[in-house]
Amino acid sequence: MEKDLLLMEPVTLPQDKLSLLDAYIRSLDDQEGMLIHILHRAQHLFGYLPPDLQLYIARSIGIPASKVYGVVSFYSYFTQVKRGQHTVSVCMGTACFVKGAEQVKEALKKELKVGMDETTVDELFTLKEIRCIGACGLAPAVMVDDKVYGHMNEENIRTVTSSYKGV
Amino acid sequence: MINNRSELLEIRKNQNEMRQLREIGGGKGNRIELLVGMATCGIAAGGKDIYDELETLIRDMDLNNVDLVKVGCIGSCYCEPTVQVNMPGHAPTYYGYVDRDAAGRILHEHVLQGKILKDKVVPMSFNRTDPAGARKRQFRIALRNCGNIDPEEITEYIAFDGYEALAKVLTEMTPLDVIHVLKESGLRGRGGGGFPTGLKWQATNQQKNPQKYMICNADEGDPGAYMDRSLLEGDPHSVLEGLIIGGYATGANQGIIYIRAEYPLAIARLNTALDQAREYGFLGKNILGSGFDFDIEIRLGAGAFVCGEETALIHSVEGKRGEPTKKPPYPSEEGYLHKPTTVNNVETLANVPEIINKGAEWFAAIGTRNSKGTKVFALVGKVKNVGLVEVPMGTTLREIIYEIGGGITDDKAFKAVQTGGPSGGVISAEYLDTPIEYESLRSLGTMMGSGGMIVMDEDNCMVDIAKFYLQFTMDESCGKCTPCRIGTKRLYELLDSITKGTASPNVLEQLDMLGNNIRNSALCGLGQTAPNPVLSTMKYFEEEYRMHVEEKTCPTGVCKGLFRYSVIPEKCVGCTACRRVCPVGCISGHPKQVHSIDLNLCISCGACFDVCKFNAIKKA
Numbered sequence: 001m002e003k004d005l006l007l008m009e010p011v012t013l014p015q016d017k018l019s020l021l022d023a024y025i026r027s028l029d030d031q032e033g034m035l036i037h038i039l040h041r042a043q044h045l046f047g048y049l050p051p052d053l054q055l056y057i058a059r060s061i062g063i064p065a066s067k068v069y070g071v072v073s074f075y076s077y078f079t080q081v082k083r084g085q086h087t088v089s090v091c092m093g094t095a096c097f098v099k100g101a102e103q104v105k106e107a108l109k110k111e112l113k114v115g116m117d118e119t120t121v122d123e124l125f126t127l128k129e130i131r132c133i134g135a136c137g138l139a140p141a142v143m144v145d146d147k148v149y150g151h152m153n154e155e156n157i158r159t160v161t162s163s164y165k166g167v
Numbered sequence: 168m169i170n171n172r173s174e175l176l177e178i179r180k181n182q183n184e185m186r187q188l189r190e191i192g193g194g195k196g197n198r199i200e201l202l203v204g205m206a207t208c209g210i211a212a213g214g215k216d217i218y219d220e221l222e223t224l225i226r227d228m229d230l231n232n233v234d235l236v237k238v239g240c241i242g243s244c245y246c247e248p249t250v251q252v253n254m255p256g257h258a259p260t261y262y263g264y265v266d267r268d269a270a271g272r273i274l275h276e277h278v279l280q281g282k283i284l285k286d287k288v289v290p291m292s293f294n295r296t297d298p299a300g301a302r303k304r305q306f307r308i309a310l311r312n313c314g315n316i317d318p319e320e321i322t323e324y325i326a327f328d329g330y331e332a333l334a335k336v337l338t339e340m341t342p343l344d345v346i347h348v349l350k351e352s353g354l355r356g357r358g359g360g361g362f363p364t365g366l367k368w369q370a371t372n373q374q375k376n377p378q379k380y381m382i383c384n385a386d387e388g389d390p391g392a393y394m395d396r397s398l399l400e401g402d403p404h405s406v407l408e409g410l411i412i413g414g415y416a417t418g419a420n421q422g423i424i425y426i427r428a429e430y431p432l433a434i435a436r437l438n439t440a441l442d443q444a445r446e447y448g449f450l451g452k453n454i455l456g457s458g459f460d461f462d463i464e465i466r467l468g469a470g471a472f473v474c475g476e477e478t479a480l481i482h483s484v485e486g487k488r489g490e491p492t493k494k495p496p497y498p499s500e501e502g503y504l505h506k507p508t509t510v511n512n513v514e515t516l517a518n519v520p521e522i523i524n525k526g527a528e529w530f531a532a533i534g535t536r537n538s539k540g541t542k543v544f545a546l547v548g549k550v551k552n553v554g555l556v557e558v559p560m561g562t563t564l565r566e567i568i569y570e571i572g573g574g575i576t577d578d579k580a581f582k583a584v585q586t587g588g589p590s591g592g593v594i595s596a597e598y599l600d601t602p603i604e605y606e607s608l609r610s611l612g613t614m615m616g617s618g619g620m621i622v623m624d625e626d627n628c629m630v631d632i633a634k635f636y637l638q639f640t641m642d643e644s645c646g647k648c649t650p651c652r653i654g655t656k657r658l659y660e661l662l663d664s665i666t667k668g669t670a671s672p673n674v675l676e677q678l679d680m681l682g683n684n685i686r687n688s689a690l691c692g693l694g695q696t697a698p699n700p701v702l703s704t705m706k707y708f709e710e711e712y713r714m715h716v717e718e719k720t721c722p723t724g725v726c727k728g729l730f731r732y733s734v735i736p737e738k739c740v741g742c743t744a745c746r747r748v749c750p751v752g753c754i755s756g757h758p759k760q761v762h763s764i765d766l767n768l769c770i771s772c773g774a775c776f777d778v779c780k781f782n783a784i785k786k787a
Contacts, residue, residue: 032486033484033485033486034486035486035487036466036467036468036469036483036486037466037467037486039469040428040467040469070488071486071487071488074471074488074489074645075468075469075470075471075489076469076470076471077428077429077468077469077470078469078470092390093390093391094390094391094547094548094585094588094619094621094635094636095390095391095545095547095548095553095621097390097635098548098549098621098623098627098632099548099549130429131388131390131429131470131472132388132389132390132391132392132393133207133429134207134208134387134392134393134396134397134429134430135207135208135211135393136208136244136391136392136393136545136547136553137208137212137244137245137247137547137553137554138208138211138212138244139547139548139553141211146431147211148207148208148210148211149211150208150211150212
């Protein structure tokens with residue numbers, strides 16, 4: 001997926017969101033040191049960090065784009081491809097793993113008809129793995145956006161995903 | 168704004184009634200309290216709905232003397248949502264598995280009529296009012312306030328002696344006094360390494376550079392451990408207080424909390440706590456009139472396990488890729504922005520105020536000769552009472568798993584327990600009576616780590632577990648040094664070949680050699696410990712490995728790749744479902760005729776077995 005980045009269509013970055021990002025960057029004293037925070041804010045605003053946006057940030061704070069890309073690609077929290085409206089994250093912590101996260105993952109792939117790190121055709125869901133979310137008491141756990149669902153199994157995942165359809 | 172110690176005492180006195188009620192159901196007032204567990208896991212289990220339900224009911228029933236309190240995690244994750252009822256003159260009652268119906272009954276039966284709901288009561292495996300803790304096994308120092316106070320109300324923390332240690336330090340002690348107490352207490356780092364905290368503080372204190380930093384490592388990356396999250400969500404002020412005391416002792420005026428972005432609730436509660444601490448004058452200029460200045464800011468991580476390593480963490484705080492660097496120089500000499508920096512784990516810092524308040528001797532009397540105090544463990548996996556437990560060092564694994572944890576789920580057979588996360592290893596049944604301390608765990612080939620304790624039963628395959636951890640370290644390797652970047656990938660591939668039945672006969676020797684090479688040559692702690700899950704499972708479960716390699720069978724039936732699939736002709740109706748699902752097209756047969764699998768092409772993925780509605784695929 002990463003190798004296709006250079007071939008990706010340039011995207012138009014909405015001006016209103018860029019202004020919000022600009023205002024945030026200007027409010028910081030140590031802009032370079034706060035790069036990770038800036039990227040968090042940018043991903044929150046735009047949903048993902050396409051190459052053009054990385055370049056924009058690099059120019060705003062006066063550092064090479066390669067440095068921004070180096071940070072974006074290093075941390076798993078950042079994504080360079082567009083995600084669906086909701087992100088379904090299967091917790092792959094050890095507690096979830098020993099209690100059957102693998103089966104939950106397979107069931108979700110089947111239910112949503114996508115592979116890992118892929119987005120459904122209707123752009124509603126992106127399915128991904130996540131490192132431990134610390135809800136080990138509820139293992140196996142699945143997180144949709146910021147909401148945690150516990151004790152998941154092949155049967156009850158459908159109830160969860162369908163609660164996001166048509167909303 | 169609190170200007171001195173006596174004003175702090177005044178606030179505490181005003182809360183005395185509440186403290187009495189909260190601790191022992193004492194006091195003469197007529198207020199009744201309902202404590203609802205609202206940490207991440209509590210909310211996910213429905214705690215918010217229960218809180219809303221109780222709030223509505225209390226309003227509708229005009230119960231003016233009932234207070235609802237949002238508390239953090241009490242540690243009994245298995246039975247959430249939980250509600251604790253405190254009535255004057257009665258010992259606190261804990262309810263678990265509370266649903267809407269039970270919430271109504273708590274108000275109608277317990278609060279109004281004084282009848283305890285026997286079917287919903289859950290036992291507490293610790294006792295706050297019995298400090299010896301002897302009868303209960305658990306003893307809480309770091310988690311002392313978790314589940315007992317509202318983390319968003321600083322006055323509740325003050326009521327339970329909060330910021331008293333800070334006041335004591337600033338008015339009575341020099342930085343060297345504080346370091347002396349810490350050294351005497353024997354407190355060691357709770358994040359994994361176990362380095363003595365007092366020595367770490369002393370090293371930074373001795374540096375001449377006037378600009379120093381104090382960093383709290385809240386990048387809890389060990390999958391299966393969540394004590395730091397619980398602490399920050401349930402009692403953030405105890406961590407702040409420890410950090411401020413550390414700043415005073417080491418000579419730092421700036422504190423940083425580095426926290427994972429995956430913990431949104433903990434971040435929100437930390438921000439609330441920081442605002443309140445500033446408002447009350449525990450942060451800022453001239454704290455409590457002592458002339459000491461200190462402030463704290465939050466820095467977010469972005470998902471990288473290696474950032475738990477202190478040099479990598481410092482780079483990440485600087486906004487860079489979180490790659491580790493060689494030590495020395497240690498952070499205490501050259502850390503954040505090349506200035507002397509102390510990095511302490513969340514749980515370590517939460518212990519500090521109690522040590523200052525109760526004294527080094529009190530702390531040093533708990534635990535074993537070389538491991539003092541208590542340790543919080545996330546007891547998870549195949550155990551009945553999943554949750555956070557805090558026990559004195561020296562407690563045995565058997566006591567934790569069977570007495571506190573209630574034994575194995577569905578009463579299956581215990582197989583192994585994994586400690587230390589991806590840097591640790593497994594411990595088999597014959598070592599269940601080992602007392603837990605830093606050294607004893609290391610001699611068993613594992614480590615304390617941050618305190619994940621994952622219990623596995625007879626259904627878990629050890630090769631599969633080792634493969635799981637290696638996949639983790641392979642993905643999380645930062646790529647800076649070759650032994651870790653390439654070594655973990657090769658280790659993973661070898662393990663993968665074992666689970667698929669394609670391994671060469673000498674694969675175990677290869678694993679052993681490669682594992683030891685990585686251990687000796689990787690740059691940072693993550694790389695050096697990455698082979699531990701493999702080496703320790705091989706050490707204790709060699710027979711299981713041999714069965715995979717030599718007989719190509721997985722005794723637990725987990726490793727799908729070792730199965731051979733065939734069609735049972737009597738059961739096959741020729742529905743073609745298996746033929747359509749087979750990814751390599753090795754199944755042949757016409758509709759309504761018996762199908763067959765070409766074993767030369769079959770990759771043992773098991774798709775046909777899963778899809779067949781007539782149980783006509785045989786797995787052996």
